[in-house]
Amino acid sequence: MSGDGTPVIEFRDVGLTYPGPPAVHALHPCDLSIAGGDFVTVVGPSGSGKSTLLNIAGLLDTPTHGRYLLDGIDTTALSASHLAALRGRRIGFVFQAFHLLPHRSAQENVELAMVYQAVPRRLRRLRAAAVLDRVGLGHRAAALPTQLSGGERQRVAIARALVAEPSLLLCDEPTGNLDSATAASVLALLDELHRDGMTIVVITHDAEVARHGQRTVTIRDGVLSDPARHRGEL
Amino acid sequence: MRQGRSIRGRSRLALRDLLSEAVAGMLQRPARAVLTALGTVLGVGSFIAVLGLTATAASQIDTRFNALTATEVGVVDVGSGNAAAPALSFTEDAEARISRLNGVQAAGVYWNVRLGPEDGVRAAPVGKANGADAQTQVIAASPGIWPAARAGFAQGRGFDDFHDRHRQAVAVIGSATAARLGITTLHTRPAVFIGGSSFTVIGILEDVERKPELLMSVTVPRSVAERTWGTPSGEGARMIISTELGAAGQIAEEAALALRPEHPEYFRVTPPPDPRSLRTAVSDDLSQLFLLLAGVCLVIGAVGIANTTLVAVMERTGEIGLRRALGARGIHITSQFLAESTALGLVGGLVGTSIGTVVVVSVAAAKRWTPVLDPATLAVAPALGLATGLLAGLYPAWRASRIPPVEALRR
Structure with a gap:
């Protein structure tokens, strides 16, 4: 994460329009700045453009308008392979559907995040074990996803997102598939990571989840509204 | 940035x-x-x-x-149909001529004798020929046929140069023919009658590796056959050459020239098939x-x-x-x-x-x-x-x- 005051995420007039006809403005050009260590929640109804925002921030999609700087790096002109490298090293993803490989153990699922970084196998094992310990699943390292509860699966997914030591943790409805008690424990883990200095962006339509963020950005019909910007804080 | x-x-x-x-x-x-x-x-x-x-x-x-076929060369007389050519292209010393080639182990000339309609092979001088005559072929051969055909004898032996040179009326019969003719032993000096001529049986074949038809036939010296029935007609005479391993190809190339340097075209040589x-x-x-x-x-x-x-x-x-x-x-x-x-x-x-x-x-x-x-x-x-x-x-x-x-x- 950025320790020199450079925002981790900086949107400069970033927008995404799918060419038609008719053209669809998935995200209207907007500015957004998220500093290192921030915990930001993005809220909005279904189809409002939350996922588009997350995809652009996660370098999974490319904006058709404006420039996006991640950790100060202008990603606009980067090649697909450089974007993949940035994605792997600087961004950790947590998905609503967990996206764990069903035939791999928790440990192997976490290790997968380091496979494309050419981290030596032995180091991968050590780091994966350490991160699983950190999320409280050290004792479940050998379990298959089918042997884990929903909350445990999401913790494995969070461990996988953290193991490459990213600057940014992007969470897409991380508690969407969990009951309230399990969701609370996952949110507590995110709070703990935030306290340790991790930059976290959580996309949600759950007001309870949104309250965990320091700052909430709303989005509706592709139009981003950042109260902090309106207040002139940024 | x-x-x-x-x-x-x-x-x-x-x-x-x-x-x-x-x-x-x-x-x-x-x-x-x-x-x-x-x-x-x-x-x-x-x-x-x-x-x-x-x-x-x-x-x-x-x-x-390799065991057998690779060491066999066949020669067919194809000149006998030619008016200018002699009736039999194989000379009397054909065996000797071929045997001088390096790699030849043995060689023998042979042909099927054509008998007249009244002639047949009989075990007795008179009377009608029994059923054997229809199946029994008479073959004229030079003495070299026995080693060339790798013949094995149950009794007696094959005729040799002496028999051939002196036109001895002798015959070698196959074991099957012997059984049909009722000949079981050579101690009684049995004879077979071909047409009006008698031939003393001097050998009974047990096994022939290269010319199995000899087992079903009566074989007589070529000189005797020439004198009695004349030179071969129709199918013509053949020669079988037994060679050492690896020599057959070379001998096949040289055989016609060795037999008749002036008319090698009288012969068609069949080399062993290429493995x-x-x-x-x-x-x-x-x-x-x-x-x-x-x-x-x-x-x-x-x-x-x-x-x-x-x-x-x-x-x-x-x-x-x-x-x-x-x-x-x-x-x-x-x-x-x-x-x-x-x-x-x-x-x-x-x-x-x-x-x-x-x-x-x-x-x-x-x-x-x-x-x-x-x-x-x-x-x-x-x-x-x-x-x-x-x-x-x-x-x-x-x-x-x-x-x-x-x-x-x-x-």
């Missing part, structure tokens, strides 16, 4: 990781992997079995060929169809792998999206699916090679043959499976890499 700050190159996937990911992907659904590899197993197995069995059979043909062409003929006849079949199996195997890999790509779209999110480049996704299909092909190739080898060895053991398998074939076969898997995986792997990460994660 710091363009390119801290971008330490691209994502990398170590070869070892690629292989272990491929194996893990393959083992996710072991039953499906086995069924998918089955086409390649059949194709490569057929390939090995066809080539192995053909080589084994050809080697058996070679063995038989290589014989083997090729066997290979051509037997294996082409089966190789085609093996090719069809391989194509079916390839289609199976392609189909399964394509289905796997569709099923694992979410996984593809996850890997892209974790930093995988398109080439990494392509490599992974390609490695999986190639591994399937290789496994199919290895299993097919083993099964094909077992088939060849089993058939050879059942037939009491020596199994013959070219080591190059064994090396090529798994590579064939590997290439099948690689080619089959190209399109699905390419498609996998083309799925946009966002779309992949949505599924």
